[in-house]
Amino acid sequence: xxxxxxxxxxxxxxxxxxxGTLDGVYPGLIMANGARMEGIEANLFFTFFGMDxxxxxxxxxxxxxxVGNPAMxxxxxxxxxxxxxxxxxxxxxxxxxxxxxPPVREFIEMIHDAGCKIFACKASVDMFxxxxxxxCKDVDDIITVGQFYEESAGANIIFT
Amino acid sequence: xSTIELAGKQIEVDSDGNLKNLNDWNEETASEIAxxxxxxxxxxxxxxxxxxxxxEFMEKGDGPTVRRLTKESGVGTxxxxxxxxxxxxxxAARIGGIPKPKGCI
Numbered sequence: 001x002x003x004x005x006x007x008x009x010x011x012x013x014x015x016x017x018x019x020g021t022l023d024g025v026y027p028g029l030i031m032a033n034g035a036r037m038e039g040i041e042a043n044l045f046f047t048f049f050g051m052d053x054x055x056x057x058x059x060x061x062x063x064x065x066x067v068g069n070p071a072m073x074x075x076x077x078x079x080x081x082x083x084x085x086x087x088x089x090x091x092x093x094x095x096x097x098x099x100x101x102p103p104v105r106e107f108i109e110m111i112h113d114a115g116c117k118i119f120a121c122k123a124s125v126d127m128f129x130x131x132x133x134x135x136c137k138d139v140d141d142i143i144t145v146g147q148f149y150e151e152s153a154g155a156n157i158i159f160t
Numbered sequence: 161x162s163t164i165e166l167a168g169k170q171i172e173v174d175s176d177g178n179l180k181n182l183n184d185w186n187e188e189t190a191s192e193i194a195x196x197x198x199x200x201x202x203x204x205x206x207x208x209x210x211x212x213x214x215x216e217f218m219e220k221g222d223g224p225t226v227r228r229l230t231k232e233s234g235v236g237t238x239x240x241x242x243x244x245x246x247x248x249x250x251x252a253a254r255i256g257g258i259p260k261p262k263g264c265i
Binding site for chain 1: 225226227228230236237238240241245246247248249250251263264265
């Protein structure tokens with residue numbers, strides 16, 4: 001930056017992903033990847049349904065919610081039709097691909113390779129009866145909220 | 161208007177700190193900018209990335225995203241960040257004398 005900036009640049013972020021829908025997952029991934037692109041240190045912490053994005057059996061099936069999502073601008077009964085969510089998801093993924101936004105699995109791998117640490121929330125893991133083997137290879141560890149705060153030392157925490 | 165000093169000469173830069181004029185760039189300026197960025201010596205692997213960035217910019221008017229770099233430059237994500245720890249696309253663009261890529265990925 002050549003302009004005078006009186007604020008300290010952000011050096012580290014810890015991003016929490018708590019939702020398992022397409023629009024619940026991607027903002028956190030884009031922010032984590034964007035942080036690394038700017039040379040900012042980053043952690044990703046997945047909790048509750050957000051863990052779907054790092055769970056082997058669900059990470060390739062992240063969907064847009066077409067019911068209970070007023071921003072879809074379609075009547076609820078249409079959103080509930082079979083295949084509607086899959087249709088909306090595939091349309092959206094195509095648009096994202098044009099912007100070079102990768103599918104979840106590829107994105108998680110890319111973010112991890114970029115040096116961002118990836119964690120699953122211990123409380124959620126216990127609640128859903130999951131094990132380390134249920135997660136994709138890029139998950140570094142299952143950690144408690146206390147460990148999350150330790151990992152976040154010096155970071156801005158972002159909840160999504 | 162901002163300038164940086166490269167090899168004893170004042171050179172104009174844009175608001176991101178990247179060279180303003182493509183013509184001010186050559187391999188020597190690249191090495192000078194790299195030093196300012198904390199990269200002492202540009203290796204063949206650095207050059208592979210820098211040249212790919214420049215080629216993409218010349219063809220498309222914008223530098224590639226990190227994803228495209230990963231997929232097409234021949235250098236994977238891990239190595240990209242090892243070569244350019246402060247952000248591969250951003251730093252390789254600066255060293256390559258082109259504007260910072262506009263993509264979000």
